[in-house]
Amino acid sequence: MRITMVGTGYVGLVTGTCFANTGNHVTCLDVDRTKIEKLNKGISPIYEPGLDELIQRNTKAGRLQFTTDKQAAYRDAEVIFICVGTPSDERGHADLKYVLAAASDIGEAIESASGPSGGAEGERRAKIIVIKSTVPVGTNAKVKAAIAAKTDKPFRMGSNPEFLKEGAAINDFNKPDRVVIGCEDKGTGDRMRDLYEPFVRQGNPIFIMDIPSAEMVKYAANAMLATKISFINEIANLCESYGADVDEVRRGMCSDKRIGNQFLYPGLGYGGSCFPKDVLAVISMGETADTPAHLLDSVHKVNQAQRGAFMNKIDQHFQGDLTGKKIAVWGIAFKPGTDDVREAPSITLMQHMLERGATVTAFDSVAEETCREVLADSVKYAGDPMDALDGADALVICTDWDEFKHPDFDQIKQRMNQPVIFDGRNVYRLETMQEAGFVYYSVGRATVNAIESESTPAPTPVPAGTAS
Numbered sequence: 452m453r454i455t456m457v458g459t460g461y462v463g464l465v466t467g468t469c470f471a472n473t474g475n476h477v478t479c480l481d482v483d484r485t486k487i488e489k490l491n492k493g494i495s496p497i498y499e500p501g502l503d504e505l506i507q508r509n510t511k512a513g514r515l516q517f518t519t520d521k522q523a524a525y526r527d528a529e530v531i532f533i534c535v536g537t538p539s540d541e542r543g544h545a546d547l548k549y550v551l552a553a554a555s556d557i558g559e560a561i562e563s564a565s566g567p568s569g570g571a572e573g574e575r576r577a578k579i580i581v582i583k584s585t586v587p588v589g590t591n592a593k594v595k596a597a598i599a600a601k602t603d604k605p606f607r608m609g610s611n612p613e614f615l616k617e618g619a620a621i622n623d624f625n626k627p628d629r630v631v632i633g634c635e636d637k638g639t640g641d642r643m644r645d646l647y648e649p650f651v652r653q654g655n656p657i658f659i660m661d662i663p664s665a666e667m668v669k670y671a672a673n674a675m676l677a678t679k680i681s682f683i684n685e686i687a688n689l690c691e692s693y694g695a696d697v698d699e700v701r702r703g704m705c706s707d708k709r710i711g712n713q714f715l716y717p718g719l720g721y722g723g724s725c726f727p728k729d730v731l732a733v734i735s736m737g738e739t740a741d742t743p744a745h746l747l748d749s750v751h752k753v754n755q756a757q758r759g760a761f762m763n764k765i766d767q768h769f770q771g772d773l774t775g776k777k778i779a780v781w782g783i784a785f786k787p788g789t790d791d792v793r794e795a796p797s798i799t800l801m802q803h804m805l806e807r808g809a810t811v812t813a814f815d816s817v818a819e820e821t822c823r824e825v826l827a828d829s830v831k832y833a834g835d836p837m838d839a840l841d842g843a844d845a846l847v848i849c850t851d852w853d854e855f856k857h858p859d860f861d862q863i864k865q866r867m868n869q870p871v872i873f874d875g876r877n878v879y880r881l882e883t884m885q886e887a888g889f890v891y892y893s894v895g896r897a898t899v900n901a902i903e904s905e906s907t908p909a910p911t912p913v914p915a916g917t918a919s
Contacts, residue, residue, distance in 0.1 A: 452646060454478070455528035457553045459486055459517065461497055461620070461724070462583055462613045463534030468505045469624040471515035473649045479517045480524040490517040498790035498817050501621050525560035530579045530646065532611070533557075533594070537584050542738075543731025545587050554580075554594040558601025577605040579639055583613055585729060587736055588666040591633070607639045610662045612669035617723065618788020625650055630657040633665025670736075673729040674747055679714040680721045681753040687717035687895025688760060697895025698877070717894040719796035719849060719875040720757035722785030727754075727794045758799045761875055764892050765804070765845070768871065774808035777868065779843040781836055782850025782876075783815035783822045790818040796875065797849035798825055804847075805829055814839040816852065840866035851876035860887040 452475045456467035459481040471477040481487055486496050493507040509515035518524055525531065535549040557580060580598065582591055595608050610633030615623045630647045634640045640659040647657055687697040697717050705712035721727065730751050737744035769776060785795035792798055801811050812831040813822065819832050833839035836854065840846060840863055848855060856878055864870045864887070871890045872879075884891035884899045891899035 452476070452642075453527050453529045454646075455480060455524045455531045456534055457524075457531060457557075458534040458536070458549075458584075459483075459490060459496070460534060460536060461499075461617065462615065463532065464490075464495065464497065464506075465499065465502065465615060465620045465624060466532065466534065466583065466613065468502065468509060468515060469621065469650075470646070471509040471512075472505055475514065475646075477509075477515050478524045478528065479515070480519070480521060481517070482519060484519055487517045487519050499620050500618065500788065505621065521556050522560065522563075525557060526564065528578060530581060530642070531557055532581045532583045534583045537586055539728050539732060539735075541731075543728070543733075543735035545590075545732055545735075547586065547590060547593065550582070550584060550586060550590065550594060551597050554597035555601060557606075558598035561598065561604050561606055562602035564604070577607050579607045579609055579642060581609040581611045581643070582666075583611050585612065585669050585725070585732075586666060587732060588663050588670075591662045591666065607634070607636065608662065609634045609639055609643055610665035611643065612665060614669070614672065617791055618786065626653060627651065627655060629655055631665050631668050632657065632659045633662035634659065635662065670729050670733050673726055674733050674750070676714045677721055677726045677730050677754070678746065678750045680716075680718075680726075681750040681757075683715045683717050684720060684757045684894070685753050688757075690895040691897075694897070695895075696897070700895075717877060718757075719761055719800075719894075720754040722794035722796055723789075723791055724793045727751075730754075758796050761796075761873070761894070762800055762803050765800075765847070765873055766807070768845070768873075768890070768892070772808075773804060776804075776809045776844045777842050778804050778809045778811050779833075779839040779846045779867075780811055780813040780830075781815075781839065781846060781848045781855050782852055783813055784818040784850050787850055787852045790815075790821045792818055792821045792825060795849070798822070800847060800849060800875075801826060801830055812839045812841075812843070815850065816854070818850075837862060837866060843867045844869050845871040845873060847873045847875065848878055849875050851878050860889070864888065 454470055454475050454477045456463040456477065456479045459479045463479060467477045467479045489496055493503065493510060495502045495506055533550055533553050535553055537545045537547060537550060539545045561578060582594060591608050591610050598606060612631050614627065627650055630651060632640060632643045634643065644657055651657055686700060690697040690700060701715060704710060705715055730747050733747050734744045734751065780797060780801060783792055783795060783797045785791055804811055812833050814833040814836045870888060874891065874893045877893045881896060881899055889899065
């Protein structure tokens with residue numbers, strides 16, 4: 452099948468490359484010439500394990516190409532996937548200008564294409580336009596109208612939400628839990644099913660449904676996962692207040708098969724490009740439809756407050772004054788396996804510490820460059836996790852990369868000015884920290900070797916809504 456991906460961001464690039472890897476001829480279109488030049492050299496503009504190799508293999512085989520030429524990209528495409536960005540404002544309202552601009556271009560390409568414009572042959576050759584970007588319910592109808600405004604020739608619409616996890620996207624695409632396809636007619640559904648059949652041979656389902664339902668599926672899934680994260684963080688905070696251990700509570704709770712254990716790990720809250728945006732989008736859709744999403748509004752507030760609650764632990768330890776303190780930060784990406792720092796808790800915490808007069812030295816094996824785009828040189832960057840600790844008054848762990856899980860604690864103590872760790876991901880066992888002689892703060896668990904001061908002033912709480 453001849454496929455065009457509009458947009459070479461995370462979703463478009465991974466999807467297009469994986470389709471090419473099963474024998475399809477894929478053209479990836481983007482307006483960013485620099486990005487296309489890198490891709491034509493076999494260099495991925497995003498960090499995703501295994502992606503560079505897949506791009507190089509399929510480009511060499513002639514199944515995958517990258518271009519800025521819209522006419523060439525649309526001319527022979529049977530299926531066109533729209534994978535452009537849908538930035539949202541602070542209230543979650545999605546900006547569809549890139550989606551609608553792509554729709555207008557596609558309409559013009561359909562209109563200018565040679566060949567039959569009607570009859571059975573025209574219907575048979577009608578292009579399928581699939582929205583893969585995460586968009587509010589009703590966007591397919593707007594795209595359909597935008598294309599129809601440019602052409603009277605037949606085309607078909609589809610919705611195909613993505614469920615890729617950054618850091619595991621290739622495996623997720625090749626072995627999906629499910630494939631969701633929204634369409635208006637059986638023929639479109641059958642062609643989309645044919646496209647995805649190679650990826651579900653292990654027996655996982657392909658769901659074909661109406662377009663509005665398909666548009667809603669992605670939001671419902673991400674909103675549910677975000678709710679689980681905020682829930683366990685709220686329980687963790689209660690555990691701290693009442694002297695319970697959230698690890699024990701979690702084990703007891705998750706043994707109930709109705710609950711399970713996924714996404715129920717306490718920490719600094721969710722971040723990245725999906726959960727924050729999608730939760731706000733559902734809240735926004737509720738406001739538009741006069742159907743308030745009260746639960747998800749609370750989920751968002753709990754998530755934002757979690758960062759402030761953790762920052763307050765740092766403030767309180769230093770008696771409300773971080774002036775001149777040297778803080779080491781391990782992990783910048785919002786989660787392991789990616790260089791994405793969008794809505795990353797680390798960014799929020801580092802900004803607060805800098806504002807309070809601290810100097811920050813951070814280490815992340817892949818996210819340094821993306822962090823520089825946000826914080827520039829206000830943060831120092833170490834080439835090794837241990838180097839970040841030299842002379843540090845505290846270590847803050849924001850991302851649970853594997854390389855942080857079994858460090859040399861003796862070397863850590865030797866490098867640091869004070870043996871103090873603030874662990875936002877509960878990486879270490881309390882007993883280990885006790886034996887190693889650290890002052891250790893985590894989430895939902897007792898503080899180890901706490902230093903108390905009778906004259907400690909109350910720190911100024913960090914406001915709940917100060918996420919980056």
